[in-house]
Amino acid sequence: MPATPVATPATPAPAPPRAKGAAGCRANPWLTLLAVAFGLFMVQLDGAIVAIANPEIGRALDASTADLQWVTNAYLLALAASLILGGKLGDRFGRRTYYMVGIAGFTLASVAIGLAGSIEGVVLFRAVQGFFGGLLMPNTLGLLRAVFPPRRFGMAVGIWAMVSAVSTALGPIVGGLLVEHVSWESVFFINAPIGLLALLVGAAVLPQSKSPAGARRFDVPGVVLLALGLLSAVFGVVKGETWGWTSGGTLGALAAGVLLLVLFGWYETRIAHPLLPMRLFRNRSLTVGTVVTALNFFVLLGAIFFVMLYLQNVRGFSPVEAGVRTLPLSLASLVASPLGAALTGRFGPRLTMPLGMLLQAAAAFAMLTWDTSSSYATMWPPFVALGLGVGMVLAASSDAIVGQAPVEDSGVAGGLQATALQIGGALGTSVLVSLISGRVGSVLGRELTGAGVPPALAERLTEAKDAVAMGVAPVSGDMPAALRAAVVEGSGQAFMSGLHVAAVVTGVLCVLGAVVAAAGLAPRTAAARD
Known part of the structure; x- marks a missing residue:
């Protein structure tokens, strides 16, 4: 989360006037x-x-x-x-x-x-x-x-x-x-x-x-429309992973954000x-x-x-x-x-x-x-x-x-x-x-079974797919060493997929x-x- 000479389609822009420093001298x-x-x-x-x-x-x-x-x-x-x-x-x-x-x-x-x-x-x-x-x-x-x-x-x-x-x-x-x-x-x-x-x-x-344009009326409606549009769109993006990208909440937030941003763009073309x-x-x-x-x-x-x-x-x-x-x-x-x-x-x-x-x-x-x-x-x-x-x-x-x-x-x-x-x-x-x-979620059961985890246990462990998606194997301290190794191997393979x-x-x-x-x-x- 951010360059070079100024290029214009026809002629180069003149250099901007040099800004003044804090003490009034030319800025370095x-x-x-x-x-x-x-x-x-x-x-x-x-x-x-x-x-x-x-x-x-x-x-x-x-x-x-x-x-x-x-x-x-x-x-x-x-x-x-x-x-x-x-x-x-x-x-x-x-x-x-x-x-x-x-x-x-x-x-x-x-x-x-x-x-x-x-x-x-x-x-x-x-x-x-x-x-x-x-x-x-x-x-x-x-x-x-x-x-x-x-x-x-x-x-x-x-x-x-x-x-x-x-x-x-x-x-x-x-x-x-x-x-x-x-x-x-x-x-x-x-x-x-x-x-x-x-x-x-x-x-x-x-x-x-x-x-250098001088005092102008500040675009308060534009500020409100842009802020609300960006808030809604970014909220939909960050919640999409937990809510699901096709859920009503996610789609509603994204749609509202897009609508507000389109309205913002239209409004911005209508004011001075x-x-x-x-x-x-x-x-x-x-x-x-x-x-x-x-x-x-x-x-x-x-x-x-x-x-x-x-x-x-x-x-x-x-x-x-x-x-x-x-x-x-x-x-x-x-x-x-x-x-x-x-x-x-x-x-x-x-x-x-x-x-x-x-x-x-x-x-x-x-x-x-x-x-x-x-x-x-x-x-x-x-x-x-x-x-x-x-x-x-x-x-x-x-x-x-x-x-x-x-x-x-x-x-x-x-x-x-x-x-x-x-x-x-x-x-x-x-x-x-x-x-x-x-x-x-789609491969975890298969990978666990392939690594040697019994099918019944593999089916239960698929409920821990969110943890596996973060790279964490769903093991516990009371698991036998061989089973623990199999769960770690299968979970790792699912994450790599x-x-x-x-x-x-x-x-x-x-x-x-x-x-x-x-x-x-x-x-x-x-x-x-x-």
Whole structure:
């Protein structure tokens, strides 16, 4: 859950006026990049770290599985509903202002989560945390767009993408260390020093920038329609896995979300000063970039989720050991983001975006070779390919979305990209878990019987398919050793069958994404490169 020179169809846009720093002098673009990196790192790390802490939160606060789902979903819903609003507020009233408000609110909410003492308090403050993250995230790109000249914007967003990808990939490692050696509360308390440092650096170096259009009537109906539409759609996505994708609740929430978003789009074309100018989507590169951005995080967060289930529950690694084994993904992201930005600056996103999606497809298809006892030699190449692909697509999509938007709409464009990231990540986790669960339910009895479990017992154990879909074998301490081994073997094989289905679907979607990007993005012209 997020670049290059500005490319326009005909002539290159003039460089934006340089924003002024906090003291009134010209802003330093690289110090601006350093400042926003702190806030970006905090939000992205938090998004990836909490899943590791959920089991311990459940034990400490006596929370049910449904309660723990809301620890994630409350944050996700509030974040998705506020991202475009945060970008619009920054464009109109000051990107520095809303970035700093977002940092302060996110930090205070993080501390409140650790002090809450109840699952209800954790869920409430997670929603508050998500809202302030929505104010913060889009204005990171908006600030960069305002201070960097077009010829250097790509490299800046490449570094932005590197920070985003690496912090997301480091989440399981940091979370595992904190949960194992400190406490689950420390997963949230760690945001306090990062947030304080971000506030101090931001106050010292960040410029104030906003749209030069002047005072306009704020689009309150648009805010309400967009927030309700996104809330309903994302709620349907995150509950689809537990309610069932064909249930009335899921279909009703999704249908309501789509209807509200269509109504929002219609309304935005009828007013003079819309929250999200629909004219942005006339740019084909921006539209394609938004779609591929969602697919990019569908793959990243979905893959990280089932890979962590495999490493921890099937292979028996601790959270820290599992996180260390995914380090190649982090390191590859570190390399890929600036490399993707440089390639995008030279050739445009039409090269780097399809290339990144094909690398992710290769990673997904390589996971088809995994089994319950695979050596690490079969694991790290897919991690490298996935990290390279995600980093390259993230850099290219920033060019295709934020780089293609007018400077005065850069905060809104940043919010659009961040919204696509979050919705894609929510879909990836929910859809792929559903695929694994469905496959496990259909093959579990056969796999248990094939491993030597008596048919009558195998039939009873199929009731534990939800646990097996998470990689957990339904064994008990009073089982004979031979039977226990058979249940573990059969459950592991059923989970791997589900993982392979998820990998195939992921790989096919990546190939389709590469085709869409290659066909839909315009080639970089010589004028745009210059």
